[in-house]
Amino acid sequence: xxxxxxxxxxxxxxxxxxxxxxxxxxxxDICGGKYNKVSPIQAVMSSEAEEKDKFVRHGFLLxxxxxxxxxxxxLPKKTRQKEVSRELKWREMVQNxxxxxxxxxxxxxxxxxxxxxxxxxxxxxxxxxxxxxxFKPVTPFERLVERGVEKGSEEEKYMDxxxxxxxxxxxxxxxxxxxxxxxxxxxxxxQAYVKKNPDxxxxxxxxxVAGSLLMRIPDKSEAFYTFEALVNEEKFLKGMFETGLRxxxxxxxxxxxxxxxxxxxxxxxxEEQDMSGALFMVxxxxxxxxxxxxxxxxxxxxxxxxxxxxxxxFRTAMAILSLNNEILLEQxxxxxxxxxxxxxxxxxxxxxxVLVPKIIKSLVSDKVIEQAVEEGNKLHPPK
Numbered sequence: 465x466x467x468x469x470x471x472x473x474x475x476x477x478x479x480x481x482x483x484x485x486x487x488x489x490x491x492x493d494i495c496g497g498k499y500n501k502v503s504p505i506q507a508v509m510s511s512e513a514e515e516k517d518k519f520v521r522h523g524f525l526l527x528x529x530x531x532x533x534x535x536x537x538x539l540p541k542k543t544r545q546k547e548v549s550r551e552l553k554w555r556e557m558v559q560n561x562x563x564x565x566x567x568x569x570x571x572x573x574x575x576x577x578x579x580x581x582x583x584x585x586x587x588x589x590x591x592x593x594x595x596x597x598x599f600k601p602v603t604p605f606e607r608l609v610e611r612g613v614e615k616g617s618e619e620e621k622y623m624d625x626x627x628x629x630x631x632x633x634x635x636x637x638x639x640x641x642x643x644x645x646x647x648x649x650x651x652x653x654x655q656a657y658v659k660k661n662p663d664x665x666x667x668x669x670x671x672x673v674a675g676s677l678l679m680r681i682p683d684k685s686e687a688f689y690t691f692e693a694l695v696n697e698e699k700f701l702k703g704m705f706e707t708g709l710r711x712x713x714x715x716x717x718x719x720x721x722x723x724x725x726x727x728x729x730x731x732x733x734x735e736e737q738d739m740s741g742a743l744f745m746v747x748x749x750x751x752x753x754x755x756x757x758x759x760x761x762x763x764x765x766x767x768x769x770x771x772x773x774x775x776x777x778f779r780t781a782m783a784i785l786s787l788n789n790e791i792l793l794e795q796x797x798x799x800x801x802x803x804x805x806x807x808x809x810x811x812x813x814x815x816x817x818v819l820v821p822k823i824i825k826s827l828v829s830d831k832v833i834e835q836a837v838e839e840g841n842k843l844h845p846p847k
Contacts (some may be wrong), residue, residue, distance in 0.1 A: 491663035523679055525778040528582035528636035530759040532811045551582040557839045558588055558666050561597040577771035578824055580764050580816075587681040592768040594693035594700070596645055605685035606687050608656035615778045624668040626651060640675060650674050664695070667705035676754050676766070677806065699773040704750055710844050715749045715774075716741040717840035718833070719781045725836075726782065726827050730789050737799040744806040748781055757814050778833045783822035 510740040524530045553576065557564050564573040581783050582587045591599075604712045613619040628707030630640075630647045638645035653674045658666050676692050681687040694700045720741050723731040734741075747755045752769060785792075787811065813819065827834075 500527070522763075523639050524634075524759060525636045525638075530634075530636065530762075532758055533636035547582060550576075550579070551584055553581055554589065556587040558585065558592065558597075561592055565592075565596075574771060575846065577767045581767045583680075583763075586767070587686075588771050590677070590766070591681060591686050591690045594690045594697070599689060601689055603660060604655060605688045608659050609652045611659055613659065618665065619658055619662055623655055626654045626658070626666055626671075629668055629671055634675045637675070639677070639679060646675070646678055649678055649687070653678070653684060653688045653782070656688055656691060657695070661696070664706055668749070669707075669747070670695070670705055672700070672751040672754045676762070694810070700769070701774070708847075709746070710846065712746055712749050712839035713742070713844045714837065715777070716745045717843045719745060719778065720723040721784075721839045722778065722782055722828050722832065723785060725832070727785060727789055730785065730792055733793055734802065737802055739799050739802045739806075743803060745781065749777055752777060752781055756809065756813060757819070758816075759777045760816050761819055763816055764816050765823065768823065775830055775833055777834070779823045779826040779828070782820075782827045783819055784809065784814070786827050787818065787822060 478807055550754070557573065557576070563569050577589075577593075594814060613623060630651055631642060633650065634640045634646075637646070641647075649673060654670055656667060657664075657670070666729060670691075673694060674687070677687045677690055677694075678684065695705060696702055704715075720731065723734070733739075734764065747753075753765055757765065765776065765780055788805065791810070793804060796805050
């Protein structure tokens with residue numbers, strides 16, 4: 465009798481082990497977990513279903529501005545397999561979060577955020593990166609939502625403004641269509657923030673930030689605490705939404721300082737045409753590029769932003785200006801052309817493949833960015 469080759473038995477054992485691993489992962493997903501804890505098998509199925517949908521991607525209608533430059537083709541099989549592998553790594557990382565945030569594996573967390581967080585894990589990761597794992601709020605979100613406001617107060621005025629702004633925020637996203645739950649969730653988050661932080665109040669750009677979070681964090685109480693951390697913490701957007709937008713002015717002046725140092729010809733051209741950064745950069749910082757870039761790119765920028773903080777916004781601004789440097793110098797001789805170009809950036813220069821590597825291999829170091837922010841603070845001192 466001829467015995468089978470040893471590799472035959474090896475392959476059988478290997479297939480058996482793989483089957484046990486996937487079975488255990490599936491049981492784990494069924495028995496436990498909060499939002500976004502999707503098994504690798506489910507992740508592949510859901511991503512394939514998303515790619516097959518000819519009408520919606522990331523929840524946006526395909527013809528919407530947010531999807532210009534985003535990838536809508538079906539992912540190759542190898543890419544999908546790689547995504548499954550990346551998700552497994554993120555699942556392990558989330559389970560051992562302290563090792564990656566305060567332990568010896570912090571560089572691994574940074575590297576993986578720069579490579580992009582898997583969609584199925586993004587909401588969990590964003591929340592953990594801002595609030596920490598096991599976060600317990602002092603004031604329950606539900607209590608803030610239910611709490612009334614004093615009639616005729618500043619808070620009541622903000623409530624009305626928030627309500628009027630709802631339909632302007634991501635109108636092409638299925639979650640925020642009129643009458644959909646997304647609008648109610650956004651209203652609850654923004655109004656709860658005003659009640660808890662009346663000194664900051666409400667600014668229109670807040671809706672873009674809250675809406676972006678709700679797309680990835682279905683639990684609105686989790687989305688609220690993530691939003692509050694983003695708006696209140698120095699690492700992220702603290703001061704951006706306060707009256708007078710002083711912090712936005714500081715950031716714009718800082719970018720102009722970086723331009724003068726790293727792209728002096730472009731800086732001189734903008735100066736000559738009286739093209740102030742305030743004419744095109746406000747949304748860059750107020751909305752953390754969520755109104756500026758294709759949605760695939762926004763997600764990747766935010767993955768880095770949540771991990772590394774505000775410095776990513778400066779790197780992104782400089783990457784955009786560097787990529788557009790030649791066009792702005794050669795094809796935009798007057799303020800009219802400059803304005804049109806900088807407010808409607810070429811999609812081909814804003815894709816993930818083009819822009820993200822430029823952000824990672826930044827034109828400016830963190831130390832130089834810190835110096836630029838100091839210069840911005842001198843020009844716009846606190847009142």
